Amino acid sequence: MKSNRNIFTVSIRSIAFAWQTNRKILLLLIFLNLFQGSVVYLQFTSFSAIVDEIIRIKQGVSSTRELIQSAVILGLSFLVPTIVGNIVSFYRNKFRLQQGVQLELYKIEKQSALDIGTIESSSYQNLLRGAKEWGSGSVLNLQDFIFTSATSFAGIITSIGILWALNRWLVLFAALAAAPVYFFYKKYSMEVFRIRYLSLDDHRVIGNRISHFEELQKAVDVILLKLKDWFKEQIRDRKVSFNEKIIAAEQKKSLSYAVLSLWYLLFLFAAIALMTKEALAGSIAVGGLLLAFNTYTRFYQTINGYIESISFTEEAARYAARWFELFETEPKIRSRKDAVRISFTTAPLIEFKNVSFRYPNEEGETPLVLQSLSFTIRPGEKIAIVGINGSGKTTLIKLLCRIYDPTEGNIYINGTDLRDIYLEDWQSAIGILFQDFPVYNLTVRESIGVGRISETPDATQEERLRQAAHFSGADEFITSYDQLIWKEFKDGVDLSKGQHQRLAVARMFYRNALVTILDEPTASIDAVTEEKIFNSLEKHMEGKTVILITHRFSTVKNADKILMLEHGRIIEQGSHKELMLLRGQYEALFTMQAKRYLENED
Known part of the structure; x- marks a missing residue:
């Protein structure tokens, strides 16, 4: 229960962050996702109505007017979701970009408020490494889950209503068929997470070894000292060991899902038998039989997809929680509430x-x-x-x-x-x-100027900057103060x-x-x-x-x-x-x- 509460808390915090970013888009997306989840069932009901109208027309007890109306509704039920889907896609991308900017700025604001001692601490560095495994995108992934939940929730409620109207036993069959899905997903997502978490040190070692082939100074030693095979062996052994653990977990998962599929088929056959009996008895029309089958299978697919997303979200929440822990980290060194304000004008004792x-x-x-x-x-x-x-x-x-x-x-x-x-x-x-x-990838002027970045520009600034370069001997190699010190960019240079x-x-x-x-x-x-x-x-x-x-x-x-x-x-x-x-x-x-x-x- 503690884990679930934590995940719920982290999800709420993620949505609170989205609310602060742009509440109008957040509410619009939730509404549109609710609409998307329920409108698909309009396709099922309108198609079943068309089937029943065709049968009645053949029996000579109906006209084509009702058939045309049902056909128009069916067409709209496909057209409108397509339009809504495009709108949702646009606003979700826009919203994600807006939040990406806000999240980066928020991270900078929080991290820059920490004292150096806290940043140097092993606990903070371990927390930071753990959060970076998924990146700050894990926070935004939780919001995607909220939108997915809205779609799934609307679909589940709508399908339950339809199945209840057709036959209450269908709701029970559907619920029993879907019940084990959550426990299977939770079990194996936790196992995969545990494997990944326990392999963090191995991945850090792999990243370090790969850097020897990518960073110039390290690559020189790799070539001159013939370290290629030695590093390759370390990278291969760790990657193979990690992959074997993941494959073993996935194998267990596949076997379990095979059992789960048999469980689902058992209740599907029960539902088909029940509705066939109802149709033969004349309790429901042929269209109703089609509606029951489509709604039942869609209900299971929705539940299955929703629970899979819960499993994915639980993993995202574990990483996102680390970011929120980082955001909550308080500096150990700070000014006291009654701290003395001093404007230093001369060197102190x-x-x-x-x-x-x-x-x-x-x-x-x-x-x-x-x-x-x-x-x-x-x-x-x-x-x-x-x-x-x-x-x-x-x-x-x-x-x-x-x-x-x-x-x-x-x-x-x-x-x-x-x-x-x-x-x-x-x-x-x-x-x-x-x-x-630190080495600043800036222009020469900026690289020196960050020494006092907060000062107001004045007429003497350039003179003082050049004087500082002269005192340090840097003026001997500076050809232009606008030269970019970043060789990865065009016209950029590298320095010794x-x-x-x-x-x-x-x-x-x-x-x-x-x-x-x-x-x-x-x-x-x-x-x-x-x-x-x-x-x-x-x-x-x-x-x-x-x-x-x-x-x-x-x-x-x-x-x-x-x-x-x-x-x-x-x-x-x-x-x-x-x-x-x-x-x-x-x-x-x-x-x-x-x-x-x-x-x-x-």
Whole structure:
């Protein structure tokens, strides 16, 4: 019962969404589908009337006038549904397109309201992958079921009325014949769904393996490392295993339907025997016999089709429910109701006090990633955070950006707890470039301009944009700021990873935030351009706070303060000169890198 209630709830929510999109078309489609479901029985009744009129004319007890009337009604009963069907097809396609747009915009609105921490969580990602198996079209498929239900409902009610008028036993026979259909469909649709659900990981692996033949960077390795047969074997084995399970389920389904057909024939023969007896007894005319047979078989077909659609809809509802779960997901990081509104005009004082953090996990407590961090970043300081992989550098930055909140301790901005500051006010004051930066398939101008997309265009915008490109070294390869960075389109181009990173750095220069955070900003950039970028940071970020995360110790020598992290703790902090004199971990790593660099030069 819980499953049925859920499906009913999901269907209602889908219709509620349709109601919000265009209620007039929704009501029109429901009405027209009701009409389509009942008008087909007008064909049966008018045809049976024609047969009876022909017999009466031959017996000399009737004229052709009634015959002509019945023939006209029969003709209209075929013509009108055709016209109505075309109208329904047009409005259903129009309605589906309208809702497709609204649904995509609704998804964007809901997903963009989430915080990054929620999006990163495994539970959200699993939910998203499950929803994408059918795509958002599963939500619209539920509405198709409502229209199909309207047609079937009208047909079922009309046929019951006709059968009841002819002989009440026909209604009982028809109901008993159709009764097992739902249970068979439900059983095997659930089995197919279970197979598909349990095979989600296999399909993800298959998709990943196929991508090695479709994506350029991966295809290069496939060719050079001769990986074709190895990947083919993995794809084949998983596909064959999945197909065997589906074929086994379909085989059971076919055998069960054979038994179901015999059950249906049993009651069909009973109905035919009953109506033949009635006809021989003169209780009904020959036309009535034809009407009974056509209505009885149509009733079963309608029930069968309707239950099949229910089975299909139950599967669609299971996937659509995941979309509604996504829509209902609430951000874990949000502004408090009494959050302090701050209009930042200068770089703020940033203080970490006894900050510890562990990543949230639905399955249990995880180890601390950061432990008891305490330090201060004064307005306009240039700070470097260094350490080996896994030391907690990027996690520290995520806390400063309030992607997550500390597990213990506090972060203060100008003396106010970061959790008490209105989130968008703080986000507007910072600019961040992560190591895994996004690549925008836009023009060069747009790709840099998204760094501050919300600003009102002015006369200096183009100059500042070109200046940002110059500071990052991107101007060295830019031939036109209207050049599209998307090689799949005509006249579009592709850039190297280093060139993409230069554009990403240009976005940060263009954003010109009060607090700029750079996570390995030159990892794919040559040494000459790297030097140019850091010189630009020093010269053109005066009065702004810059936080640099890097593995290259040579790039942090001019920082005002360096934080050395190890296993989530600050083990050393100070200027480059102070840390070198300390002769600790920083000095050892810096010397090692410098020695390796000199050896490579030799």
